[in-house]
Amino acid sequence: MKEAELRVLDRSSHPKTRDARILCHRDKTIHNDVLTVSTLNSFQLRWAPFDLPVSSAVDFVDGLNTICGAGDPRTRNGVCVIGFHVPQGDEQKDLVLSDPAFGSPFTIPETATKKHHSRLGLARCHSESGRLRWAPFDLPVSSAVDFVDGLNTICGAGDPRTRNGVCVYVYCCNASMINRCMYNSDGDFLIGMKFSVSIEEPSRGYVLEIFDGHFQLPNLGPIGSNGLAQPRDFLTPMAKFEDIEADFAVVSKFQGQLFQATQGHSPFDAVAWHGNYVPYKYDLAKFVVINSVSFDHCDPSIFTVLTCPSTKPGVAIADFVIFPPRWSVQQHTFRPPYYHRNCMSEFMGLIYGNYEAKEEGFLPGGASLHSMMTPHGPDAACFEGASNCFLRPERIADGTQAFMFETSLSLAVTTWALHGSGKLDDDYYSCWQGIRSHFRESWRPEDDEMR
Ligand SMILES: O=C(O)Cc1cc(O)ccc1O
Numbered sequence: 001m002k003e004a005e006l007r008v009l010d011r012s013s014h015p016k017t018r019d020a021r022i023l024c025h026r027d028k029t030i031h032n033d034v035l036t037v038s039t040l041n042s043f044q045l046r047w048a049p050f051d052l053p054v055s056s057a058v059d060f061v062d063g064l065n066t067i068c069g070a071g072d073p074r075t076r077n078g079v080c081v082i083g084f085h086v087p088q089g090d091e092q093k094d095l096v097l098s099d100p101a102f103g104s105p106f107t108i109p110e111t112a113t114k115k116h117h118s119r120l121g122l123a124r125c126h127s128e129s130g131r132l133r134w135a136p137f138d139l140p141v142s143s144a145v146d147f148v149d150g151l152n153t154i155c156g157a158g159d160p161r162t163r164n165g166v167c168v169y170v171y172c173c174n175a176s177m178i179n180r181c182m183y184n185s186d187g188d189f190l191i192g193m194k195f196s197v198s199i200e201e202p203s204r205g206y207v208l209e210i211f212d213g214h215f216q217l218p219n220l221g222p223i224g225s226n227g228l229a230q231p232r233d234f235l236t237p238m239a240k241f242e243d244i245e246a247d248f249a250v251v252s253k254f255q256g257q258l259f260q261a262t263q264g265h266s267p268f269d270a271v272a273w274h275g276n277y278v279p280y281k282y283d284l285a286k287f288v289v290i291n292s293v294s295f296d297h298c299d300p301s302i303f304t305v306l307t308c309p310s311t312k313p314g315v316a317i318a319d320f321v322i323f324p325p326r327w328s329v330q331q332h333t334f335r336p337p338y339y340h341r342n343c344m345s346e347f348m349g350l351i352y353g354n355y356e357a358k359e360e361g362f363l364p365g366g367a368s369l370h371s372m373m374t375p376h377g378p379d380a381a382c383f384e385g386a387s388n389c390f391l392r393p394e395r396i397a398d399g400t401q402a403f404m405f406e407t408s409l410s411l412a413v414t415t416w417a418l419h420g421s422g423k424l425d426d427d428y429y430s431c432w433q434g435i436r437s438h439f440r441e442s443w444r445p446e447d448d449e450m451r
């Protein structure tokens, strides 16, 4: 692609540009021109050399697939040289923030990583197409809705018939499943195997389904055996039977559709079981949180509760990640999530509380989706606050439970999520509009006493 066009596309990713797709149409016009030429009644055509774009000299660093870095010589020593990724305070003075793009998952073996970190004068939170946010989904009020009837699909990828892919659902219900149970023939739900959901009050939640493989604990590597989720904290119910003769509805999810059959007795009639393909529950409060205790921002893979690995080492079909209550102690660091693009799709939900990167608009019972390689990060208020605050050890996320379903698959969003739910936030882009540039080309590290 010509440099000039690249620049146009780049400008489209400015946070204040509402819709990047408009500028991308320039690409399409090029194809239209080609079509016009082919309608000319001529078979002898010759072109003079096409003009090279007039551009200023560009310096290069050499090597293929080498981890290297370079700074614009107009800024002293190129700001990439600072020893960490997400600076705050004096370290942040001549730039806004690091803007990493991850071409490989956080969990890939080091030899296969593909990523770059750039330093920007203005945080870039770009194109609209891949960033969606939903207000809290409504609980039913007028009629009784149980878990099965209140289940709606938000997004997904793959196909249960080829046993590959994921699906994300929300459920909103106000009634227990009475004499009704459900099982899933397509894959594993993060919530259980054959089940009947009883509730005490109106209830709302999120479900992640995987068509291939099963959830397991992540490899702990250098963390050792005592961090993150501990096997002993996963609880599987003992066998408990009920001997009831009555009409029971058994709902099966098969190839993406729900089928219901009735039988004359309770399906919960197991008097004993053994094995390890069993439903379980886990109290997120038991998660042993690992993080940086010096400086810099660790990738959220440190908060992985469960993962479903693919056949490629380090590439997950889906990771279930939480942002638990914890101490935040990193020095010189912009502590909220960095601005970034990720080769994974990130679906986030909030069970209760406030997510630090977006105190406004991302609400309990709502959701957001940051699709593959779509830039995103903290809203303007969070950016200003965390850029300027005095850093002391502090508790964060108390009274909050936010989570992320992260998948290496590119998710399609359902019509229900876009239109039927009535909850899509058309204004999501505006949360980045107030971001100001802090860039000062003239800044030199020695200007600051701390360096
Ligand atoms: O986008 C998000 O808010 C989730 C997230 C948090 C974080 O600390 C680093 C990366 C990331 O994707």
Ligand SMILES: [Fe+2]
Pocket: 337, 340, 342, 346, 370, 376
């Ligand atoms: Fe993210």
